[in-house]
Amino acid sequence: MLVKRKPDAYRCTLVSLIVGIVIGVIHMTVSRNLRGSSMPVDAVTYxxxxxxxxxxxxxxxxxxxxxxxxxxxKGENESAGGAAAIVSGLLAFSIQYLMESTHTMNGGINYGDAFHLSMTVIGWGLVLGGIGLMVLAQLKVRRAFQNLTSESPAV
Structure with missing residues (x-):
């Protein structure tokens, strides 16, 4: 909603953040009581x-x-959306390595790498989709520039 600039996007974003914080605090409390540690929920909540x-x-x-x-x-958010998709795709590629220290459990099993194939497919989809959005935005800018230069009077 915030990216699409809806009228009540700010209020909805605040509500979502507050609900996320409340759920995060509950999750942290339960995790600390049950297993003595609440990572990585701490980082998400903070x-x-x-x-x-x-x-x-x-x-x-x-x-x-x-x-x-x-x-x-309309159509002004392609480059921002493309950049966000590319960064998200790169994160999907690397998340199993970034979260290895907090997701390796008994026996040395890295649960952050449990969905390696699906995260790789999602990562590629996001990176390629993001590149496509960036190219689309660049083509629109070039087309608009060409229209401006072709409409200007010759000197």
């Missing part, structure tokens, strides 16, 4: 708290006047 603080800072009047959550012209 990241949600940090994100909530950033979003609350957006409401400072001087900042809020500069933040634009209104409807963007």
């Amino acid at each position: 990241t949600a708290v940090l994100t909530l603080l950033v979003f609350l800072l957006f409401r400072i009047p001087g900042i809020w006047a500069k933040v634009n959550f209104t409807q963007a012209p």
Whole structure:
């Protein structure tokens, strides 16, 4: 909703962050009581708290006047979406290695690598889709530039 700049996106984002924090705190408490450790839920919860603080800072009047959550012209988000998809795809490729230290359990089994094939397929899909979105955005920019230069009077 936030990327699509819906009218109530800010409020819905705040609600989602608060619900995520509450669930994260419950998960952390239960994990610590049952198995003595709550990682990696801690990092997820703390990241949600940090994100909530950033979003609350957006409401400072001087900042809020500069933040634009209104409807963007259609087709302006391809490059941002492409970049996000590429980064997400790269994360899908590397997550089993990044999370190995917190997901290796008894017997040396890395549960972060449990879905290697599916994460690889998802990663490739995101990277290729992101590249496609970036190329589409670049083609639109070039087409708009060509239209501007062809419409300008000759000197």
